[in-house]
Amino acid sequence: MIRHFLSLMDCTPKELRMLIERAMTLKAILHRREPHEYLRGSSLALIFEKSSTRTRVSFEAGITQLGGNSMFLAPAELQLGRGEPLEDTARVVSRMVDAIVIRTHEHAKLAAFAEHSQVPVINALTDRFHPCQLLADIQTYFEHRGDIAGRTVAWIGDGNNVCQSWINAARQFGFTLRIATPAGYRPNPEILGAAAGSAHLVETPEDAARGADLVVTDTWASMGQESEKEVRMRAFQGYCVTACLMDLAAADALFMHCLPAYRGVEVAGEVIDGPRSVVWDEAENRLHAQKALLEFLLA
Ligand code: CP
Ligand code: NVA
Numbered sequence: 001m002i003r004h005f006l007s008l009m010d011c012t013p014k015e016l017r018m019l020i021e022r023a024m025t026l027k028a029i030l031h032r033r034e035p036h037e038y039l040r041g042s043s044l045a046l047i048f049e050k051s052s053t054r055t056r057v058s059f060e061a062g063i064t065q066l067g068g069n070s071m072f073l074a075p076a077e078l079q080l081g082r083g084e085p086l087e088d089t090a091r092v093v094s095r096m097v098d099a100i101v102i103r104t105h106e107h108a109k110l111a112a113f114a115e116h117s118q119v120p121v122i123n124a125l126t127d128r129f130h131p132c133q134l135l136a137d138i139q140t141y142f143e144h145r146g147d148i149a150g151r152t153v154a155w156i157g158d159g160n161n162v163c164q165s166w167i168n169a170a171r172q173f174g175f176t177l178r179i180a181t182p183a184g185y186r187p188n189p190e191i192l193g194a195a196a197g198s199a200h201l202v203e204t205p206e207d208a209a210r211g212a213d214l215v216v217t218d219t220w221a222s223m224g225q226e227s228e229k230e231v232r233m234r235a236f237q238g239y240c241v242t243a244c245l246m247d248l249a250a251a252d253a254l255f256m257h258c259l260p261a262y263r264g265v266e267v268a269g270e271v272i273d274g275p276r277s278v279v280w281d282e283a284e285n286r287l288h289a290q291k292a293l294l295e296f297l298l299a
Helices: 013-031 054-065 086-093 107-115 131-145 161-173 189-194 205-209 226-235 243-248 279-298
Strands: 043-048 069-073 099-103 121-123 152-156 176-180 199-201 214-217 254-257
Touching (some): 013 161, 013 279, 043 086, 054 069, 086 107, 099 107, 099 279, 121 131, 131 161, 131 254, 131 279, 152 205, 161 176, 161 189, 161 199, 189 199, 205 243, 254 279
Parallel strands (some): 043 069, 043 099, 099 121, 152 176
């Protein structure tokens, strides 16, 4: 049976923990500069309808380090951009490569692609989820503070794709997620409802941050929402992760952001560039976590 990775819910909690372990092992192997071409000859296609720095570079570098190769396919250069059906693209490309990584807007498009693919499809960000990001984020927490089970995480900001993957992570890894978002920017009620007992909304950013072990945020205007930027900037006033807000969290609380970050908007420069921030480890861990994922799906 083909395994896809469209959301964190496609794996069992045990499999996710195994991926995190393996990511840490692969990181140590790479840092020791030992060869590890465990996927020699494998081909990875990347179809990205949105910009990307971390996701693209980590998948392309990762598959190369594992002995495989990658091809970046901008939709405008594919027949897809001239109207060839998505389903036909999935049927054709999946007969030629070993896995396909997709970044698109509608999650339904990703699901339709996966349905017609003969090889694993990986979600590299949709409007609904960003599961690869969460593998790296959880790995980062483990490296700095040990197991995240039983901990409390504060989400402050937009309740969209990255937040919704944090909700799934709370279910799968057994931590509590407190979510502070302005009205109108809350996570999807179905996704949140399914995580009742693990994730819940709170009234204010302060309520979320108080005593938390980790504070997380994301941009206030995601890709595709550029025209809403001004309205969003007003709606999110009071949701910036400042040093004062971090001071409400536990004394050893960490700060995470998937990046790209906008200093002085969703996070203060002194927080993201300060001692509690682990954003560069998070970014690096995209490489290691996705290599573990590729091994899991392809080996
Ligand atoms: N965090 C993240 O996915 O970054 P990119 O958009 O640069 O890939
Ligand atoms: N929420 C952001 C995440 C970028 C990695 C977006 O969708 O643009």
